[in-house]
Amino acid sequence: MVPVAKGRVGKEATAKEIKVYGIVQGVGFRPYVYNLSQKYQLKGWVLNNSQGVTIHWEGQEEKISQALMELLSSLPPLAKITGYDSSPAAFQGYSGFFIQKSCIQDDKRVLISPDVGICSDCLAELQEPSDRRFSYPFINCTNCGPRFTIIRDIPYDRHLTTMKGFTMCPQCRQEYDDPSNRRFHAQPNACPACGPKIEVRDSRGKSCNKDFRELFKEGAIVAIKGLGGFHLACNALDGNAVSQLRKRKFRDAKPFALMAYNLETVRKYCHLSAEEEECLVSLARPIIILKQREETKGELPPEINPHLDTLGVMLPYTPLHWLLFSPEIPLLVMTSANLSGDPLITKNEEAAEKLKGIADYFIFHNREIENPCDDSVGMVVRNTWQPVRRARGYVPLPVQLQRRELTPLLACGGNLKNTFALAKGDRVFLSQHLGDLDNYLNFDIYKKTISKMISLLGIKPELLVHDLHPDYQTTRYARELASQWGLPAIGVQHHHSHMVSCMAENGLAEKVMAVVCDGTGYGTDGTIWGFEFLCGDYSSFKRMGHLAKVPLLGGEASIKRPLRMAYSFLLSTLGETGRVYASKWLSGLSLCEVEVLEVQLKKGINSVATSSCGRLFDAAAALMGICREAKYEGQGPMVMEARARMAGHEEGFYTILLKDNEDLTFELDTAPLWEELISDLSSGLDTVRMAYKFHMGVARAIRDGVLHMSRSTALNKVVISGGVFQNRLLTELIMELLAEEGIAVYRHKEVPPNDGGISLGQAVAGNEVTKNVPGSTA
Numbered sequence: 001m002v003p004v005a006k007g008r009v010g011k012e013a014t015a016k017e018i019k020v021y022g023i024v025q026g027v028g029f030r031p032y033v034y035n036l037s038q039k040y041q042l043k044g045w046v047l048n049n050s051q052g053v054t055i056h057w058e059g060q061e062e063k064i065s066q067a068l069m070e071l072l073s074s075l076p077p078l079a080k081i082t083g084y085d086s087s088p089a090a091f092q093g094y095s096g097f098f099i100q101k102s103c104i105q106d107d108k109r110v111l112i113s114p115d116v117g118i119c120s121d122c123l124a125e126l127q128e129p130s131d132r133r134f135s136y137p138f139i140n141c142t143n144c145g146p147r148f149t150i151i152r153d154i155p156y157d158r159h160l161t162t163m164k165g166f167t168m169c170p171q172c173r174q175e176y177d178d179p180s181n182r183r184f185h186a187q188p189n190a191c192p193a194c195g196p197k198i199e200v201r202d203s204r205g206k207s208c209n210k211d212f213r214e215l216f217k218e219g220a221i222v223a224i225k226g227l228g229g230f231h232l233a234c235n236a237l238d239g240n241a242v243s244q245l246r247k248r249k250f251r252d253a254k255p256f257a258l259m260a261y262n263l264e265t266v267r268k269y270c271h272l273s274a275e276e277e278e279c280l281v282s283l284a285r286p287i288i289i290l291k292q293r294e295e296t297k298g299e300l301p302p303e304i305n306p307h308l309d310t311l312g313v314m315l316p317y318t319p320l321h322w323l324l325f326s327p328e329i330p331l332l333v334m335t336s337a338n339l340s341g342d343p344l345i346t347k348n349e350e351a352a353e354k355l356k357g358i359a360d361y362f363i364f365h366n367r368e369i370e371n372p373c374d375d376s377v378g379m380v381v382r383n384t385w386q387p388v389r390r391a392r393g394y395v396p397l398p399v400q401l402q403r404r405e406l407t408p409l410l411a412c413g414g415n416l417k418n419t420f421a422l423a424k425g426d427r428v429f430l431s432q433h434l435g436d437l438d439n440y441l442n443f444d445i446y447k448k449t450i451s452k453m454i455s456l457l458g459i460k461p462e463l464l465v466h467d468l469h470p471d472y473q474t475t476r477y478a479r480e481l482a483s484q485w486g487l488p489a490i491g492v493q494h495h496h497s498h499m500v501s502c503m504a505e506n507g508l509a510e511k512v513m514a515v516v517c518d519g520t521g522y523g524t525d526g527t528i529w530g531f532e533f534l535c536g537d538y539s540s541f542k543r544m545g546h547l548a549k550v551p552l553l554g555g556e557a558s559i560k561r562p563l564r565m566a567y568s569f570l571l572s573t574l575g576e577t578g579r580v581y582a583s584k585w586l587s588g589l590s591l592c593e594v595e596v597l598e599v600q601l602k603k604g605i606n607s608v609a610t611s612s613c614g615r616l617f618d619a620a621a622a623l624m625g626i627c628r629e630a631k632y633e634g635q636g637p638m639v640m641e642a643r644a645r646m647a648g649h650e651e652g653f654y655t656i657l658l659k660d661n662e663d664l665t666f667e668l669d670t671a672p673l674w675e676e677l678i679s680d681l682s683s684g685l686d687t688v689r690m691a692y693k694f695h696m697g698v699a700r701a702i703r704d705g706v707l708h709m710s711r712s713t714a715l716n717k718v719v720i721s722g723g724v725f726q727n728r729l730l731t732e733l734i735m736e737l738l739a740e741e742g743i744a745v746y747r748h749k750e751v752p753p754n755d756g757g758i759s760l761g762q763a764v765a766g767n768e769v770t771k772n773v774p775g776s777t778a
Contacts, residue, residue, distance in 0.1 A: 027078035028142030117317035119144035196367035223359035228373030229344030230337035239301035284393025285317035398427035411762035414755035421759035465766030469522035494521030501761030518722035519614030530612030562622035647692035654697035699733035723754035
């Protein structure tokens with residue numbers, strides 16, 4: 001009970017209630033308000049509730065105004081205010097200022113903080129031998145540590161997190177209760193005496209008292225329980241350890257992520273711009289895709305990033321990570337422990353079972369992971385951050401819409417690189433990366449995560465939005481939920497979702513042009529789209545042009561075996577001449593395989609038409625001999641981009657013609673591209689030059705298509721989206737070419753250009769279609 005004094009405090013005393021919304025729980029906000037109240041001699045109270053933080057201030061009106069101004073302009077490091085309400089309140093005559101117990105309400109509006117990398121104060125204590133938390137792997141405070149991965153419900157209080165089972169010792173409790181301490185109400189607060197504990201076990205499950213660093217010096221592969229799941233780690237400078245990890249994990253070629261001890265280590269092996277450094281050391285601590293240095297490339301095992309010129313690097317973001325390094329081992333491979341396509345591993349028992357035969361040692365701990373969350377990944381393109389995977393450090397923060405209010409809804413996302421989105425008002429909350437939903441285990445986690453996020457965010461959907469593809473798990477699930485909940489379900493075309501996603505995060509609501517380049521998207525004509533020129537707004541679009549269609553022979557088989565795609569392009573665009581070229585330059589295809597492809601071509605068996613840009617890249621990489629069988633998604637295009645970056649900018653380009661159709665749309669004809677590429681193969685031109693000419697040819701074709709749209713629509717703004725625009729070289733070439741023509745180019749900076757970002761577009765487009773247009777965007 002809050003003590004109340006009789007009478008008013010001063011002749012001008014008044015009272016106000018301030019409701020603050022945003023990231024204001026678990027970030028030191030209440031002690032900040034407490035100290036602010038002391039500074040301005042204000043009485044009253046502050047409390048957490050399901051909407052945010054409520055403050056009751058009593059004192060001189062001028063002092064309250066000054067305190068409010070400082071509150072809004074100077075915040076704790078992790079706090080973020082998205083809105084506030086101030087109104088007169090009944091004067092109670094409180095005797096002091098107090099922090100009240102949290103209040104649970106039905107209307108949940110508070111923002112949940114993402115997990116945050118260790119702060120400098122905690123790191124200093126971790127490394128100070130005289131500190132009681134010296135080398136304690138779970139040190140944290142209100143400025144850092146776990147948040148989203150441990151929360152079960154809001155308000156963000158200890159008993160509603162996975163720290164509930166750890167009773168604080170007297171010293172930790174004193175810190176927790178002291179408003180002047182940076183651990184005041186730090187919900188994960190703990191120390192070696194009362195908090196979570198580490199246990200090291202060998203591959204037989206026996207506990208062992210080994211120093212973490214010694215394990216890596218021995219060349220061991222170690223499974224480590226982190227914030228949002230398990231990693232597999234080894235010494236990145238040990239070629240045998242890296243090779244063994246690749247072999248045991250059945251990961252033939254996909255690059256491994258690295259964790260570097262410090263920036264000095266990063267600079268030794270990578271080029272690092274000021275913008276990249278800023279992202280690397282940010283609170284989110286994502287993996288940054290950096291250009292590898294040639295002069296130190298030989299010091300790293302080639303198995304880390306086969307045939308690529310980039311490294312995915314992050315800095316330590318938990319106290320445990322800092323304890324893994326030594327002067328002899330400044331760089332670790334740090335890759336997700338789950339087997340390819342499977343969900344993240346989060347439980348000790350599960351790790352022991354699934355990683356048997358892979359990990360030599362296990363570093364377990366006894367703090368549960370409530371919400372699995374992978375590492376975020378991104379890159380800097382033209383000095384600006386572009387996400388590739390949005391997860392730890394960013395989720396569950398919303399994308400804030402400009403001048404848009406959405407009906408409460410659930411956008412179910414795509415089938416690959418899935419995220420879903422819950423939206424209400426001007427906020428769209430994207431889930432963490434959930435992977436490929438054709439995997440039953442991933443789909444099960446997807447459904448559970450939807451239920452969890454609906455509860456955490458307090459958003460009760462009144463509308464369901466899904467992709468048009470009838471066989472997507474997300475489409476089926478949306479229709480199932482629509483039937484169960486008695487709600488309308490709206491289908492939004494895949495590439496329109498991409499387009500609107502980029503528009504929404506850039507605050508574009510007017511009609512614009514769009515170029516969407518990806519691997520697969522179900523078109524309104526039942527074919528597979530993927531190299532699309534669109535014009536439209538949130539509620540509708542028109543397909544202005546596309547890549548000329550070719551057959552996707554054998555469906556998924558052509559994606560995994562790009563030689564098939566090259567065969568399809570050559571025969572579809574060049575006819576008999578293409579067949580001659582294929583027999584000479586696609587020698588990797590067996591006679592039996594060619595016979596099957598010919599039957600599929602002639603009879604249309606197990607074949608669907610596609611205009612996919614991703615498949616165009618696959619075909620070119622296969623024909624050049626760069627990648628004839630894909631071991632992971634996007635391998636051919638990634639290796640080809642690495643080759644192209646080695647070339648000078650005067651290498652020329654391959655020709656792609658723009659041809660008008662009778663229906664006033666246009667197509668991109670690649671026939672001359674293949675003729676020119678075959679000519680270069682015949683003359684023995686190296687793949688570095690060919691790869692660059694291909695990139696420049698595609699960039700020029702996109703420029704020509706955009707200019708064609710601009711002339712017919714009088715528009716001068718274009719958004720670019722789709723997984724192909726993870727290709728940094730292509731993106732930069734396009735932006736340069738269009739800037740020369742006076743076209744404003746908008747790209748992704750908050751959500752990925754790949755399918756991990758389409759749930760945002762689905763949410764905004766689905767809401768608009770419901771309001772303004774009957775039916776679907778199809």
